[in-house]
Amino acid sequence: MTAEKTSTAQIDWDAFRAWEAEQRRKKEDRVRDARAELLVLLRNANVTGVEAHYDGYGDSGNVSEVSATPGGTSISEVDERLRDFVWDIASMLHPGFEIDDGGEGTLTWDVTKDRIDLDHADFLMERIPELHEDI
Numbered sequence: 001m002t003a004e005k006t007s008t009a010q011i012d013w014d015a016f017r018a019w020e021a022e023q024r025r026k027k028e029d030r031v032r033d034a035r036a037e038l039l040v041l042l043r044n045a046n047v048t049g050v051e052a053h054y055d056g057y058g059d060s061g062n063v064s065e066v067s068a069t070p071g072g073t074s075i076s077e078v079d080e081r082l083r084d085f086v087w088d089i090a091s092m093l094h095p096g097f098e099i100d101d102g103g104e105g106t107l108t109w110d111v112t113k114d115r116i117d118l119d120h121a122d123f124l125m126e127r128i129p130e131l132h133e134d135i
Contacts, residue, residue, distance in 0.1 A: 024092075027088065027092055028092065030088065031085070031088050031089060031092060034081065034084070034085045034088070035085065035116075037081075038078060038081060038082060038085060039111065039114055041077070041078050042068075042075070042078065042111045043111060045068075045073060045074070045075065045077075045078075046070075046073065047068045047069065047070075047073050047075060047111050048069050048070065048110075048111050048112050049068065049069035049108070049109060049110055049111055049112070050066065050067070050068055050069070050075070050082065050107075050108070050109040050111060051065075051066070051067050051069075051106060051107070051108050051109075052065060052066040052067075052082065052083070052086040052106065052107045052109075053065040053104070053105070053106050054086055054087060054090050054104065054105055054106075054107070055102065055103070055104035055105075056097060056098025056099075056102045056103060056104070057098060057100070057101055057102025057103075057123065058098075058100070058102065059098060059099055059100075060098060061087075061097075061098040061102065062083075062087075063082075063083040063086045063087055066079060066082050066083060066086070086107045089107060089116070089118060090105055090107070090118065090120065093118060093120065094120055094122065097120070097122055100125075101122075101123040101124060101125050102122075102123050103120060103121055103122040103123055104120075104121055104123075105118055105119055105120035105121060106118075106119045107119075
C-alpha cells in the first residue's frame, strides 16, 4: 500500500478577492447596461411599470411572473431580457439566495421615474436546541 499524497497548495486569497471583485464589477456593468436598454424599449412600448416575482431553492430558481402597467401592454419582445435582468438584480443584491432553503422576491420598476424596488425574503431553516440531561 502506498501513502497518499496530500496537496500543500495554498489559496491565494488576495487573488481570489481580486477575481471576485472583478466578477462583481462585470455583473454590475451588465445590469447597468441592460437597465438602460430595457428602459428605452419599455418607454417606447408605453410601459409605465413592471412587476416581476422570482423564487429559488435547492440550487435553482426562476422568474415566474412578469407583468406590465398599463394592463394589457405587451412586453413579449423583451420578456426574456426582463426575466434575466430581474434574476441578475436579485442575485447581485442577494448572492446565493437560491441555494438550499432559498428565497423569493418581487421587483417593482417604476419605468416613468426609473425607480426599482426589490422586496426580497430569504428562507432559513431555524434550529431550536434543547438539552435534556440525566433523564
